[in-house]
Amino acid sequence: MIIKYEELKAILREKLIKLGADENTAEITATIISENDLDGITSHGTGRFVRICEMIKLGKIKINNTAVKVSGKGSLEIWDGQTGPGPVNAQICMNRAMELSESYGIGCVALRNTNHWLRGATYGIQAAKKGFVGICWTNTTPNMPAWGTKEACTGNNPIVFSVPYKDSYIVMDGALAQFSYGALGKAASNGKQMPVDGGYDSEGKLTTEPSEILKTRRVLPIGFWKGSGISILLDMIVSGLSGGLCVPEIGELGSSTTDERNLSQIFIAIKADRKTMDSKAESIISFIKNSEPAEENSPVYIPGEQSLKRQKIQSVEGIIIDDSIWNGIENRK
Amino acid sequence: MIIKYEELKAILREKLIKLGADENTAEITATIISENDLDGITSHGTGRFVRICEMIKLGKIKINNTAVKVSGKGSLEIWDGQTGPGPVNAQICMNRAMELSESYGIGCVALRNTNHWLRGATYGIQAAKKGFVGICWTNTTPNMPAWGTKEACTGNNPIVFSVPYKDSYIVMDGALAQFSYGALGKAASNGKQMPVDGGYDSEGKLTTEPSEILKTRRVLPIGFWKGSGISILLDMIVSGLSGGLCVPEIGELGSSTTDERNLSQIFIAIKADRKTMDSKAESIISFIKNSEPAEENSPVYIPGEQSLKRQKIQSVEGIIIDDSIWNGIENRK
Numbered sequence: 256m257i258i259k260y261e262e263l264k265a266i267l268r269e270k271l272i273k274l275g276a277d278e279n280t281a282e283i284t285a286t287i288i289s290e291n292d293l294d295g296i297t298s299h300g301t302g303r304f305v306r307i308c309e310m311i312k313l314g315k316i317k318i319n320n321t322a323v324k325v326s327g328k329g330s331l332e333i334w335d336g337q338t339g340p341g342p343v344n345a346q347i348c349m350n351r352a353m354e355l356s357e358s359y360g361i362g363c364v365a366l367r368n369t370n371h372w373l374r375g376a377t378y379g380i381q382a383a384k385k386g387f388v389g390i391c392w393t394n395t396t397p398n399m400p401a402w403g404t405k406e407a408c409t410g411n412n413p414i415v416f417s418v419p420y421k422d423s424y425i426v427m428d429g430a431l432a433q434f435s436y437g438a439l440g441k442a443a444s445n446g447k448q449m450p451v452d453g454g455y456d457s458e459g460k461l462t463t464e465p466s467e468i469l470k471t472r473r474v475l476p477i478g479f480w481k482g483s484g485i486s487i488l489l490d491m492i493v494s495g496l497s498g499g500l501c502v503p504e505i506g507e508l509g510s511s512t513t514d515e516r517n518l519s520q521i522f523i524a525i526k527a528d529r530k531t532m533d534s535k536a537e538s539i540i541s542f543i544k545n546s547e548p549a550e551e552n553s554p555v556y557i558p559g560e561q562s563l564k565r566q567k568i569q570s571v572e573g574i575i576i577d578d579s580i581w582n583g584i585e586n587r588k
Numbered sequence: 589m590i591i592k593y594e595e596l597k598a599i600l601r602e603k604l605i606k607l608g609a610d611e612n613t614a615e616i617t618a619t620i621i622s623e624n625d626l627d628g629i630t631s632h633g634t635g636r637f638v639r640i641c642e643m644i645k646l647g648k649i650k651i652n653n654t655a656v657k658v659s660g661k662g663s664l665e666i667w668d669g670q671t672g673p674g675p676v677n678a679q680i681c682m683n684r685a686m687e688l689s690e691s692y693g694i695g696c697v698a699l700r701n702t703n704h705w706l707r708g709a710t711y712g713i714q715a716a717k718k719g720f721v722g723i724c725w726t727n728t729t730p731n732m733p734a735w736g737t738k739e740a741c742t743g744n745n746p747i748v749f750s751v752p753y754k755d756s757y758i759v760m761d762g763a764l765a766q767f768s769y770g771a772l773g774k775a776a777s778n779g780k781q782m783p784v785d786g787g788y789d790s791e792g793k794l795t796t797e798p799s800e801i802l803k804t805r806r807v808l809p810i811g812f813w814k815g816s817g818i819s820i821l822l823d824m825i826v827s828g829l830s831g832g833l834c835v836p837e838i839g840e841l842g843s844s845t846t847d848e849r850n851l852s853q854i855f856i857a858i859k860a861d862r863k864t865m866d867s868k869a870e871s872i873i874s875f876i877k878n879s880e881p882a883e884e885n886s887p888v889y890i891p892g893e894q895s896l897k898r899q900k901i902q903s904v905e906g907i908i909i910d911d912s913i914w915n916g917i918e919n920r921k
Contacts, residue, residue, distance in 0.1 A: 427821040
């Protein structure tokens with residue numbers, strides 16, 4: 256189906272209010288979900304709405320709780336998300352990191368006891384739009400084997416880097432697994448192969464066949480041992496600084512999809528000199544865009560560029576949402 | 589050949605002094621190179637010594653220049669490396685980031701006009717040994733095709749994450765290409781295949797054959813589009829914050845191996861609560877170590893663990909250095 260941004264936002268807001276969300280929480284959450292859909296990232300927008308509703312009903316997301324400061328010194332603060340809604344908490348904490356950056360130069364908030372932030376890019380974009388470099392990451396439930404293991408014993412711990420660019424921004428947002436379970440599931444049900452190896456089959460061989468990877472649950476870290484190593488360090492830093500749960504402890508909460516909660520996140524903002532930042536980014540973009548493409552006549556994209564294009568189109572033409580996702584939301588009482 | 593740490597350091601120090609280095613610069617540079625070798629990372633230790641000497645002689649490394657503060661506000665400072673020796677500049681700037689972190693909580697130094705830092709882990713370890721979380725990265729000459737291109741139009745921009753751990757540390761240090769040119773060259777001359785796909789052959793197919801990748805120069809970013817995207821953002825941030833050269837501008841200096849200079853680097857230090865950090869890292873390590881190994885009876889390693897083991901062994905038994913590397917150093921006047 257196709258729906259206008261404002262209409263989508265109003266529907267989601269109303270559903271959240273019916274579930275007990277106050278006006279402000281419902282507004283922020285509905286805005287973030289609708290913006291993710293507008294950018295074409297329904298997997299991290301409406302695609303997770305039913306699960307969010309479920310978690311609110313089960314009391315696993317305490318919908319009207321928001322992050323509060325626990326302690327802090329200068330440019331570094333620790334906040335507690337009080338198991339409130341992930342997008343609201345993340346927005347509060349990136350905002351606070353920006354305030355700290357405004358006062359000190361670089362600012363950092365370590366957040367514990369929060370929930371899934373949906374799309375990490377949201378908070379990188381939030382920082383970049385205000386002229387800050389943004390760096391943030393989250394841990395997750397154990398969902399990726401560390402290098403040398405068969406079991407999901409680390410998280411895919413998505414990380415985000417963003418910079419302001421002229422009247423816009425450039426953002427890179429990626430989990431440290433080559434593909435999400437969502438992407439594997441979608442390909443499997445469409446009978447498609449992954450474009451590159453995404454994990455291991457039951458014989459321990461690399462494969463592009465999503466159904467095999469879904470069987471073994473052995474998804475591939477980006478760069479094999481490299482992505483695995485980064486993921487382990489990100490978890491140590493985020494849990495060690497926030498005092499929140501680390502990946503193994505999140506795993507102890509349970510293994511159902513509604514059990515991924517009480518996550519730990521880091522938000523870093525750095526005040527940038529806009530002129531220097533723009534001029535360097537421009538040189539980098541122009542150099543890359545003018546390089547020989549891997550496939551003839553195939554455009555070369557800068558991180559986030561395709562989402563920005565989609566945003567522009569869907570702002571006018573409306574947002575395309577899979578019927579299966581939309582029916583789930585409509586049937587959700 | 590096998591050489592004791594102290595002897596290696598003395599030889600390197602003397603050679604640097606003969607090239608005009610003052611006592612302090614020679615001591616720091618020789619120490620860092622020898623420690624990298626001690627950890628088994630000769631590729632980023634003695635393996636680069638001849639090139640360093642060359643660059644000093646050509647005036648491309650100004651051996652007795654060191655980084656000076658350009659500007660700063662609170663927890664964020666910009667420094668200029670004055671094209672001095674990379675390891676000395678990097679050590680100064682991570683040290684300054686730690687001082688800023690001590691005062692403010694999180695501290696950041698953006699460094700421009702510096703040279704190759706050898707092994708990034710050195711500066712992560714420096715921070716972790718003093719009880720700080722360390723995050724640092726560098727840009728490089730264009731040496732990796734951005735996703736969608738055939739030409740080396742971005743850098744492999746190595747990034748480092750480190751945490752203190754009990755009386756030691758855990759460190760992840762990785763370039764964003766799957767393999768370095770050094771590793772490809774070594775495998776090619778030994779007639780070996782890479783353990784996983786490392787780049788593209790001349791038909792545009794992924795390959796483990798190092799000689800093919802060396803021909804096309806199409807090395808693979810970790811996680812394909814993901815590593816490419818991270819690399820582009822790291823370059824934008826490091827050059828945008830420091831005001832130093834970005835990857836395309838470093839490329840303009842020339843394409844010989846002694847032309848990779850005037851790099852830009854970021855050093856971030858975050859004061860950690862040691863007790864929390866240790867307890868979280870311990871949970872993470874124990875969870876991973878107790879997971880089912882991918883290969884039966886194959887040990888599972890934590891990032892940096894193998895280097896620490898090598899360090900212990902080589903501290904007692906001496907450092908193994910390839911004869912080809914050693915002969916190069918000995919013949920270097």
